[in-house]
Amino acid sequence: MTSVSSSASTEIHTLVAGVDEAGRGPLAGPVVAAAVILCPDGIAGLADSKTLSFARRERLEAEVRARCRFGIGMASVEEIDAINILQATMLAMTRAVEALGLEPGEVLVDGNRLPRWRYRAQAIVKGDALHPCISAASILAKQERDRIMRAAAQEHPHYGWDRNMGYGTAEHMAALRQHGATALHRRSFAPVAQAMQR
Template sequence: MSGPDRGLEAGHPAPVVGVDEAGRGPLCGPVVAAAVILPEGAVPDGIDDSKKLSAAARAALSDRIRAVARVGIGMADVAEIDRLNILHATMLAMERAVAALGIAPGMVLVDGNRCPRWAHPSTAIVGGDARCLSIAAASIVAKQHRDAMMIALDAEFPGYGWARNKGYGSREHCEALRRLGPTPHHRRSFAPVAQAWLAL
């Protein structure tokens, strides 16, 4: 099966923006979205769905993408996730990522089955990170950005294994949650965290 290409970007008015997020499933930390406009030429080789890449490959590709592409990063923090729910917080992060580009998009291609409620012409593409090059690039940038944040937070809040699990509900993380209790970076609206709060 071939990897992502620019076929789904063809025929749309420029600039075409690819958008994807990282961090919907973890128990802690923000949800991060990236918006990417790839140049016509000099696109780095090896761009693929971020989940198919090693951490080292993602880090290298993220640097190479950011060196040649226009990139916007948007986030929704833990308080916003708990107040809005993860779906609406993800839409907010995507809105912020596109706004951070500082340019009006001709078309926004969003990974998933829905787009934020915005004024931009846009279309949702299920499995877009495996099919569309600009969305795949956004998936790499978003994941790398969020992973770096979680590694930095791990140094601040040791014991939960965030440098390894990136905030997902691994056995190590869940056991630490029960033992150490939640941090300010945990999502209180997520069941394992809510249970740990009640146990305090």
């Protein structure tokens, strides 16, 4: 899938990029990653996206997009099913860094795994709570993926994706059993495969 990037007019003097992903666990939809190089004076209020309200994430996302350099990368459902979710996540992260449009001097990645890439990098467990650049990336990745799933919910209203974002909630599982899988469901995930066999 394609990646998008943007850079603010503010001069960027540090080339440390934070990277995080959204959507490893859901049963449907792509996995989305973001890479962010913060603006020199930083952004107040950054935190792990999971701890922030929707309104706060929305405000911070707008500020990050306006003032920082960022890249968004995705791996499609087809790619997830072909190479597995871990490798698809690594692919999305690589695409996000490549979409920055410049080469960072160091990449800080949330979690305990790194893609196989040419960048100097560190994997940092709970990095989204420790490093503002990773926090910013977590916000962009979650917001981007949530928009994708809310749009998909308009075409597939049975599954509640505008509320569960593709995760295997009771509502989603009941709809999967009743209506079957869509093209956005990850067929390599056991609950989807089992529902398709009914």
